[in-house]
Amino acid sequence: MEFVILSVVILLVAVLAVGFYLLRPGRGSGGGAPTDEQAPPSASIDEILPGGATGSDTLEAERPAPPPRAGDTVVPEAPVETPPPSAGRLVRLRARLARSQSTFGRSLLNLLSRDVLTDDDWDEIEDTLITADVGVTPAAQIVADLRTQVKVLGTRDLVEVRSMLKDELVKQIDTGMDRTLRTDGGGRPAVLMVVGVNGTGKTTTCGKLGRVLVGDGRTVVLGAADTFRAAAADQLETWGSRVGASVVRGQEGTDPASVAFDAVARGIADSADTVIVDTAGRLHTKTGLMDELGKVKRVIEKQAPVDEVLLVLDATTGQNGLRQARVFAEAVAVTGIVLTKLDGTAKGGIVIAVQRELGVPVKLVGLGEGPDDLAPFETDAFVDAILGDA
Template identity: 60%
Template sequence: MTTFIIIGAAILLIAILLIGLLATRRGKGPTPSSSTDVITTPPETGPGQVDTTTVEAPPGAEEVPVVERPERTASRLVRLRQRLAGSQGGLGRSLLSLLSRDRLDEDTWESIEDVLITADVGVAPTQELVERLRTRLRVEGTAAGDPKAVLREELVALVEPTMDRRLQVSGEDGAPGVVLVVGVNGAGKTTTVGKIARILVAEDRSVVLGAADTFRAAAVDQLATWGERVGVDVVRGPEGSDPASVAFEAVRTAVQTSADTVLVDTAGRLQNKQGLMDELGKVKRVIEKQAPVTEVLLVLDATTGQNGLIQARVFSEVVDVTGIVLTKLDGSAKGGIVVQVQRELGVPVKLVGLGEGPDDLAPFSAEAFVDALLG
C-alpha cells in the first residue's frame, strides 16, 4: 500500500512539472526560424509613416519578377533636348560666336568650316552649309534676319527634316512587324534591342525578342534580362546554334501568339563582308518564309566617327538598311555624324541613344537636335 502511494505521488509531481513547463513556453511565443524568407508588405499607414509589418513566405516559393512600366515618348524627347544640349552645345556656341562678328571675312568663314568638319559634319555638307550662310548673311545683310535664326533654319535643312523617321514595326494582313537589328559588336546592338522593346511596350504593343546573336552567351542572357524587365517573351537557343533557326522560332512564336512586333538581335562578330552577307542573308530568307522583314536598323556608335561610317558602308552593301540608330550621342561632341551618315547611306537616323539608362533611347527629331545644338 505504501508503495502505491509513493508511485502515485511521483506521477503527480511529474505532471505538475510538465504543466508548468508548457505554460512557460506558451508565454514566450514561437521562436522564428532563421531560414524563413521575409517579404515586406505594402505600407498601410498614414502619409510619411513606414510600415514594418512582415509576413512569412511559404517554403520554396519563387520570387515574382516586377514588370517595369517604361517611359513614353514625350518624356524621352524632353531628355533628348537636355542631353544633347550638354554634349553638343559647344558646336552651336562656336558657330554663333563666329557668325555674330561685326565683319564676316574669309578667315571667319574658314573658321566656321573648321568647326563643322571637326564635328564630323563632312566636307561636302559643310561646304553646302557655309555657302548658304554666306549668301544669306553676307549678301542679304540685315534683311536675312537674326544670325541665330538663320543658322537654325540652315542646320535643320542640313539634317533633312522631311525624311520619314517612323519605325516600321507593324506587319500587314495580321502578320507581325519584323525588325532586324544589325551592327558590329560593341556598338550597343543588344542593349538597343532591349530599349526598343521598352519603347514599344510603353505604346501598349506586344513584343517578342529573338536572341539570334547565339555566339555570345552574354548577349543572349542580357537580352533575356531586358525581356523579363518589361514582361515580353524571349526566344533563345543553345550557345553556338544557328542564328537563322532562332530568328525563325521568334517569328513563329509571334505569329502563334498574335504579337505585334518581333525584334531580332543578330550577330555582329563576322569580320569579312562575304561571311556577313551569307549569315544575314540566311536570317532574312528564313524569317520571310513566315512574315516580311519590315525594318532593318543599323546600330552605330556615334563616338567612333569615321570608323562608324566604314561600318555603315559595309552593312549597307550587305543588307537593305532602312534606318540608323546612333548610340552614345550624348558622349560625343561630334554630332555632325548625323548629317554625314544620312548622306552616306541615304536613310534616316530614326533613334538616338542618350545614356546608359533603360529609357535613354529616343526618336530622333531634326528640330530638337538643332535646338539642342543652339541651346
C-alpha cells in the same frame, strides 16, 4: 512436504515478478508503445512542409530547371515596369544632348555673330562643321548658304544668327526621308532586325527599343539570335523580364537563323505586335559573317517579311562608322540608323553625314546608359539641343 510446496510457491512468485519486470512498457527488444511522457509532440504535414507540399513537391521545386533549348520561350516574371511612351523622349533628354554638343553649337554661333566676317572666318566656320563630322560637301553647302544670307541681312544679332544656323542644319538633316519606325505589320507581327559591329550597343538597343514599344502599348517578342555570346541572350532576357516581353533564345552556338525563325514563329503564335531580332556583332570586313547575316534575313522571310533592318552605329566612331554602314547596307538593305552614345564625345554632325552617305534616315538615338535613354529622332529638338539658347 510443506517445505516443498512453500519452495514451489516462492519460485512461482519470483518468476512472475521477473516476467512482469521484463514485459513492462518501454523495456525489452520490442520497445513497446511509448508512454505519454516519452511521445514526441505531434505535428501536422502542413507544419512540416509549408503550404501543404509533400516531400516530392519540395524536391521538384528545388531541382534546377533544364537549360533552354532553341525555340524555348522565356516567360517574364511579374512584376513588370511600365516604361514612358516614346512621344517627347528626345525633348526630355535635350539637356543631356546639349551638354555633349554645346562646344560645337557655341563655336558656330560665336563665329557667325561677329560684326564683320572675313574669308578666314568663313574657312573657320567650315572647318568647325567638318570637325563635327558633318562631312566636307554638306559643310561647304551650309557655308555657301550662310554667306548669301549674311550679305542680304547685313548686321545680325545672336538671335538672328541662331535662327539662320538652325534653318541650315534642319535643311541638311530633314531631307524628307520617312523616320517612322515600321512597327505595324498589318495583322501580323512587324519584324525588326537589328545589326551592327561589335561594341556599338546592339543588344542594349534591342532591350531599350522593346521598352519604347511596350511604353507605346505594344506587345513585343525579343529574339536572341546572337548565339555566339551567351551573355547577350542573358542580357536580352533581363531586358524582356523588366517590361513583360517574351524572349526566344537557344543554346550557345545554335544556328542564329533558327533562333530568329523561332522568334518570329512565337510572335505569330502569340499574336504579338512586334518581333525584335538581335543579331551577333560582326566586323564589316568579315565576308563570311556578313553573308550569314543575309542568311538570317532570308530565313526570317520564309514566315514574314522583315519590316525594318536597323543598323546600330556608335556615333563616336565618326567617319569610320560610315565605312561600316556602307558594307552593312549592301548585305541586308538597311532601312534605318540607330546612333548610340550621342551623349559622349560624339559630334552631332554625324547625323547629316550618315544620312547623306546611305540615303537612309536616322530613326533612333541613344543618349545615355539609362533604360529609357533611347529616343525617336526629331530634327527640331536635335538641332535646338546642339545650338542651345541664343
